[in-house]
Amino acid sequence: MSTTDERGASRAHRPDDSLARLRREGRIVIVGASLAGLRGAETLREEGFAGSLTIIGDEPDRPYDRPPLSKQVLVGGAAADRTTLPRRRAIRAHWRLRTAATGLDLTARRVRLDDGDEVPYDRLLITTGARSRPWPQPAEAELDGVFVLRTNRDAERLGRRLMAGPRRVLVIGAGFTGSEIASACRELGLPVTVVERGPTPLVGALGGVVGQVAAELQREHGVDLRCSVMVTALEGDAAGRLRRAHLSDGTALDVDLAVVALGAVRNTEWLDGSGLGAGPRGVACDAGCRAFDVRGLVTDDVFVAGDVARSPHPLFGYQFLSLDHWGNAVAQAEVAAHNMISPGPDRRPHLWVPAFWSSQFGVNIKSIGVPSMGEEILIAQGSLAEHSFAGVYGCQGRVVAAVTFDQTKWLDFYQQQIETAAPFPPPFRSVDRRPDGLHPVPAEFPDPSLPSHGPTVTLCGYSPTERRIVFTPARA
Amino acid sequence: MRLVVDLNRCQGYAQCVFLAPDVFSLNGEEALRYTPYVDDARREQVAAAMAACPVQAILMDDVVDDMMDDPLPAAFDVHH
Structure with missing residues (x-):
């Protein structure tokens, strides 16, 4: 039996020893072989992880970039199978592609795969992302001519059909993906109808005031835009080819190609029953990317990043944000990877300010x-x-x-305003302020989610390692 | 080479468009479009564009980095 002193000493040493061993010869498994998984792997190697690195992904390809798939790929400016992401460095990874994870054993620390194999880990990074929300009627979704757009295979198939010159394209949903697809169709000279349930395109992301501008853009470019209307049924011919869409306003539309752009669903089903805090809205994690279990306790060996993660953000009332943004996948994966192999005091919170871009109808939206x-x-x-x-x-x-619409140069300034919780409306005069910019107007979000009252928070410091949270009193 | 541009960073200075016009273009006033995969003949052009980008938003690599990965297991090739 050891003395108290010895026990205390061994306990004090254990975390450092085990962390050093992890960094030297540990096993890190990344489930999800896209942008977040790749950047996470690179960060692990960058920060000195020398153990084994396994990357599991259900798609056949090495990580590739998705944003071009709804833009230059559809108009023939790039091949769908040629958007593979460049590497920042060699990662010496063991790839298990075309292999889906089907389960997770948190106690035994093993990931189950669809080929029956099990992969043990010391640290796990979950970056399984999201997939297109399918058309809700499976039989209609099966019709020849009904597409979704998420993967490079999707883009290849859709691009080929667009090039074949359909009579009319129907885009169901006018979010960013749907709007970009409509833009590509017009660039190709194809007749396109966009059906959107909300009052304007992009209304969920940017509100009705800006959405109205998006609607004008679409109509000026020849899109047949129909808002506050839903597609109620897709009808096929005897051979199973799409031929007509039925709308909630009682009209019907002859189309031979429809793209379902109804947003994304998080890939968390494989975690059902695992005990991890995962559900349709993603995997909940703390600001350091550590996953919560179903009891609300934070794990210390399972990390999450990218579209599938849902984490609290101090700048926005500590609400859990899930962001399917390209930049978030990169930034969050870097933080997760750093924290996976760092001792507690050296860990960092994911304080990235959400940012995204879209280009449609020749306009740069950021x-x-x-x-x-x-x-x-x-x-x-x-x-x-x-x-x-x-x-x-x-x-x-x-x-x-x-x-911004074609005014990207101002965004850095507003990022500072957001990070310092600057007052709204801005008390200063700004360059190029027009009469219609003298007073704020309701942003017209369909279902505004108000943050809870609480302290506002500002970020300070420049280097990510120097960032600290500073609390300031609530403005009421 | 493989190419990606961080379009959050990109501010439309368009230096890349002048230096590598076959690879980068503007769609409208400031929306950047680029070819994500470029052949060796364009290497110098793209390298110049990367260096000239005021916000350093362009990342390019050589596929040789993949050779450092563990070889894929034999079963992978056999079954697929």
Whole structure:
């Protein structure tokens, strides 16, 4: 029996020893072989992880870039199978592609695969992302001519059919993907109808004020845009080919190609019953990317990053944000990988300010912050009518987001405003302020999700390692 | 080579468009379009574009990095 001193000493040494062993010869498994998985793997090697690295993915290809698939790939500017992501460094990984994870044993620390194999791990990074939400009627979804767009295979099939010259394309859903597909169709000279349940395109992401500009863009480019309408049924001919769509306004539309763009579903089914806090909205994790179990306890060996993660953000009332943004996949994977192989005091929170871009109808749309949290919007530069502007979103007296149409140069400034919880409406005069930008107007989100009252938080420091959270009193 | 541009960083300075016009183009006023896979003949052009990018948003690699990966298991090739 050892003395108290010896026990204390061995206990004190154990974490360091085991961490050193993990970094030297541990087994890290990454489930999900896309952008977040790849950047996570690179960060692990960058920070000195020398053990074994296994990357599991159900798609056949090495990680590839998805944003081009709804843009240059559809108009023939790039091949669908040629968007493989460049590497930042060699990762010496063992790839298990065309292999889906089907289960997780948290106690035995093993991932089950669909080929019957099991892969043991010391640390697990979950980056399984999301998939297209399928058309809800399976028989209709099976019709020849009905597509979704998420993978490079999807883009290849859809691109081929667009090139074949369909009579009319139907895009179901006018979010970013649907709008970009409609834009590509017009660039190809194809007749296209967009059916959107909400009052305008992009209304969920950017609100109705900006959505109205998106609607104008679509119509000016010849899109037959129908808002506040739903597709109720897709009808096929005797050979199983799509021929008609039925709409909720009682009309029907003859189409031979339909793209279902109804958003994404998180890939968490493989975690059912694992005891991890995973569900349709993603895998919940703390700001350091550690997954929660179903009891709400944080795990210390399972990490999450990218589209599938849902984590609290101090800038936005500690609400859990799930962001299917390219930049988030990169930034969160870097933090997760760093924390996986770092001792507690050296770990970092994921404090990335959400940012995304879209290009459609020749306009560059970019956003920073969380627009959907905005109650009001102020057009601080340019004008809605010219389709060239910077809009600032405010919530409870502070700046929470900004969006630009062909005015990207202003975004860095607004990022600082968001990070410092600057007051809204901005008290200063801005360059190129027009009469319609003198007062904020309701941002017109269909279902505004208001943050809870609480302290506002600002970020300071420049280097990611220097960032610290500073609390400031609530503005009310 | 494989190419990706961080379009969150990109601010449309369009230096790359002047230096590698076969690879980069502007769609409208400031939306950047690029070819994600370029052949060796364009290497110098793209390297110049990377160096000139004021926000350093362009990443390019050589596929040789993949050779450092563990070989895929034999079963992978046999069954697929």
